[in-house]
Amino acid sequence: MFAAENGLRGDPRLKGISDAITVVPHFPKPGIMFQDITTLVSNPKAFKDTIDIFVDRYRDMDISVVAGVEARGFMFAPAIALAIGAKFIPLRKPGKLPGEVISEAYELEYGKDRLEMHVGAVQHGERALIIDDLVATGGTLSAATRLLERVGAVVVECACVIGLPEVKGRCRLDGKPLYMLVEPRKIENYTLQRCFVDSG
Amino acid sequence: MAVIPCPLVLKISGAKIVPQSNYHSGNSVKIKLLPNTETPIAIRKTPPIHGRANTPRPLQPIRFLHMAAQNVDSTDDRISRISSSIRVIPDFPKPGIMFQDITTLLLDPKAFKDTIDLFVERYKDQNINVVAGIEARGFIFGPPIALAIGAKFVPMRKPKKLPGEVISEEYSLEYGTDIMEMHVGAVQAGERALVVDDLIATGGTLSAAIRLLERVGVDVVECACVIELPELKGRNRLGDKPLFVLVT
Numbered sequence: 001m002f003a004a005e006n007g008l009r010g011d012p013r014l015k016g017i018s019d020a021i022t023v024v025p026h027f028p029k030p031g032i033m034f035q036d037i038t039t040l041v042s043n044p045k046a047f048k049d050t051i052d053i054f055v056d057r058y059r060d061m062d063i064s065v066v067a068g069v070e071a072r073g074f075m076f077a078p079a080i081a082l083a084i085g086a087k088f089i090p091l092r093k094p095g096k097l098p099g100e101v102i103s104e105a106y107e108l109e110y111g112k113d114r115l116e117m118h119v120g121a122v123q124h125g126e127r128a129l130i131i132d133d134l135v136a137t138g139g140t141l142s143a144a145t146r147l148l149e150r151v152g153a154v155v156v157e158c159a160c161v162i163g164l165p166e167v168k169g170r171c172r173l174d175g176k177p178l179y180m181l182v183e184p185r186k187i188e189n190y191t192l193q194r195c196f197v198d199s200g
Numbered sequence: 201m202a203v204i205p206c207p208l209v210l211k212i213s214g215a216k217i218v219p220q221s222n223y224h225s226g227n228s229v230k231i232k233l234l235p236n237t238e239t240p241i242a243i244r245k246t247p248p249i250h251g252r253a254n255t256p257r258p259l260q261p262i263r264f265l266h267m268a269a270q271n272v273d274s275t276d277d278r279i280s281r282i283s284s285s286i287r288v289i290p291d292f293p294k295p296g297i298m299f300q301d302i303t304t305l306l307l308d309p310k311a312f313k314d315t316i317d318l319f320v321e322r323y324k325d326q327n328i329n330v331v332a333g334i335e336a337r338g339f340i341f342g343p344p345i346a347l348a349i350g351a352k353f354v355p356m357r358k359p360k361k362l363p364g365e366v367i368s369e370e371y372s373l374e375y376g377t378d379i380m381e382m383h384v385g386a387v388q389a390g391e392r393a394l395v396v397d398d399l400i401a402t403g404g405t406l407s408a409a410i411r412l413l414e415r416v417g418v419d420v421v422e423c424a425c426v427i428e429l430p431e432l433k434g435r436n437r438l439g440d441k442p443l444f445v446l447v448t
Contacts, residue, residue, distance in 0.1 A: 024363035034363045041343060042352035042386055051347060071361070074339035075353065078306070082313055082344055088306040090340070098289035098299045118303060 001171045002163060003053060003181045013049040018182040020046035021162065025187065035162050035184050037133045041075050050076065053181060054159060055083040058129060061156060065128035067091050067148060069115070069140055072133035076161065080131060089121050091130075091144050102150060106143035115143045117151075124152030134162040135180065138173045145176055278314040283447040285311040286427065300427050302337065302398045315341070318446060319424055320348040323394060328421060330393035332356050332413060334380070334405055337398035341426065345396060354386045356395075356409045367415060371408035380408045382416075389417025399427040400443065403434030410441055 003014060020040040027034040041047050058080065067089040068077025074090060081088040092115070094103065100119040105112050122128065130144045141158045148155050155176050163180030172178060273281075285305040292299040305311050323345070332354045333342025339355060346353035357380070359368065365384040370377050387393065395409045400423070410420050420441050428434065428445040435443050 022364070027363040028360070036363050038355060038362065038383060038386065041346075042354055044346070044350050044352060047343070047353065048347055071336045071339055071357075074336060075343050075355065078312075078340050079344045079347055081306075081309070082316060085309050087309060088312065088340070090303060090306070090336075092336075095293070096336075097303065098292040098301050099287075121303070121307060 001177070001179060002183065003179070006179070008053065011053075013046075013053060014182060016046050017050055017161070018185060021182070021185050023185045023187050033184070033187070035134055035164075037072060037075070037161060040161070050161060050181065051079045051083065054080050054131075057159075057179070058157075059084045062127050063129050063156060064126045065089055065122050065148075065153060067117070067128055067130045067144060069130070069132040069144055070096070073131050076133065077129075077131035080129070086129075087121070089117060089128075091115050091117050091147065102147060104143040104147045104150075106139040107137075108139070115140065115147060117147045119151075122148060122151050122153045126153045127156050128153045129156060130158045132158075132160050134164065135160040135167050135173070135178065136164040137166055138178075141178075142174050145174055273314070275318065278318060279446055281308070282311050282315050282318075282426070286447070300399055300429075302340075302426060305426070306340065315426060315446065316344045316348065319345050319396075319444075322444065323422075323424075324349045326421060327392055328394055329391040330354055330387050330413075330418065332382070332387075332393055332395045332409055334395070334397040334409055335361070338396050341398060342396040345394070345424075351394075352387070354382065354393075356412065357381050367412060369408045369412045369415075371404045373404065374402075380405065380412060382409075382412045384416075387413065387416055387418050391418050392421050393418045394421060395423045397423075397425050399429070400425045400434040400445065401429050401432045403432075403437030406434065406443075407437045407439070410438065 008014060017040065020043040022036040022039040024034040024036050026032065040050065063084055063086050066077050066081035066086045068074050068091065070090060070092045078088045094114045094116055097116050097118055101116040102119055103114045103116045105114050128148050130141055130148070132141060135141055145155050145158065157177045157179055158173055159179045161181050162184055164184055167173065167178060168183070170178060282305060285308045287301045287304045289299040289301050291297065305315065328349055328351050331342045331346035331351045333339050333356065335355060335357045343353045359379045359381055362381050362383055366381040367384055368379050368381045370379050393413050395406055397406060400406055406423050413420050422442045422444055423438055424444045426446050428443070428448045430448050
């Protein structure tokens with residue numbers, strides 16, 4: 001569900017957050033309109049508003065774990081964890097976490113990838129959030145959910161700044177609630193008009 | 201703090217002894233598991249140094265006598281807790297390397313908060329406009345600092361991750377080179393910046409970040425890391441830029 005449908009309709013912070021996101025056409029490949037959050041994190045007010053909205057939602061939900069997905073999820077999840085007094089758990093690409101890990105495969109558009117989490121980071125019964133910058137197909141968040149559930153954590157919600165059309169209208173992902181702040185930004189189409197100028 | 205030419209440093213961490221060593225020491229290290237502990241200790245087979253018995257040097261927290269204690273635990277107490285919460289993983293990512301793992305610090309909400317607070321206390325009145333964080337562990341510490349001091353957060357990334365127009369800087373690894381990228385237009389000439397990462401080893405990554413920022417006219421005020429490995433002399437590769445760390 002989007003924030004605007006869930007208590008924040010008309011909240012001016014949401015427009016500020018949406019306006020701070022940059023659309024980069026044809027990245028990483030032709031046809032993809034990439035939602036770039038680097039301009040959001042370099043806007044102190046919009047970045048703070050983003051974190052505040054998540055913190056206000058989760059501070060009284062007894063969350064003890066905030067898991068962030070590498071690498072852009074790392075820009076949002078730790079600040080949320082700090083504000084609500086929870087642990088931060090990085091969920092990483094293979095081979096990055098030292099020591100003992102568990103891993104979960106997920107589908108990409110072409111091929112597969114894996115997400116890893118430390119063994120022992122999360123205890124059975126802990127209540128967890130999963131944070132990423134954006135949700136498209138939900139493949140990564142589903143893998144993250146499976147990792148946490150395998151160790152007995154309760155995934156309370158998955159939360160992202162941006163929710164793409166594939167998840168629009170869905171309130172749940174694999175049975176877990178999904179919370180998103182804004183929809184993707186679009187680039188307006190400017191049509192070039194021929195002006196017939198009256199020289200007279 | 202004196203530089204002691206001792207490749208093996210043992211960190212006293214409550215009841216656990218956690219070994220750290222120089223990446224380049226080349227000494228063989230035998231790992232022995234003590235009963236009833238999760239953490240191995242390393243026993244180095246080398247002769248005594250300077251006639252003393254081969255006693256381990258405890259990890260020294262940096263003393264910040266000049267930092268006023270806020271309405272919180274003293275600086276020394278906070279640093280002790282931070283230091284204790286970092287775990288060492290032997291032979292990662294390859295044999296001979298004692299990897300400083302900050303993920304255990306992130307599992308201790310008080311230690312993580314104290315880490316951020318110590319940086320924020322230092323920088324909040326320094327008119328810092330930009331906190332640049334180095335992918336990926338710099339993304340964990342940089343944004344909370346940026347948010348607390350009202351600065352922009354700027355990610356410094358591996359190649360091809362940043363969309364749009366970037367500038368890039370090559371830097372040396374132990375074997376070969378890598379490239380770091382920053383968005384064009386992310387920062388303005390004359391802005392005052394910090395560069396943040398979890399750890400400084402040889403200083404290669406931090407010096408690449410400094411060069412990127414200086415190329416666009418930014419004033420790099422300081423580099424800030426949780427951990428320094430002083431034996432690797434990374435501090436010397438930062439040119440005239442100061443380095444601030446919490447534990448060594």
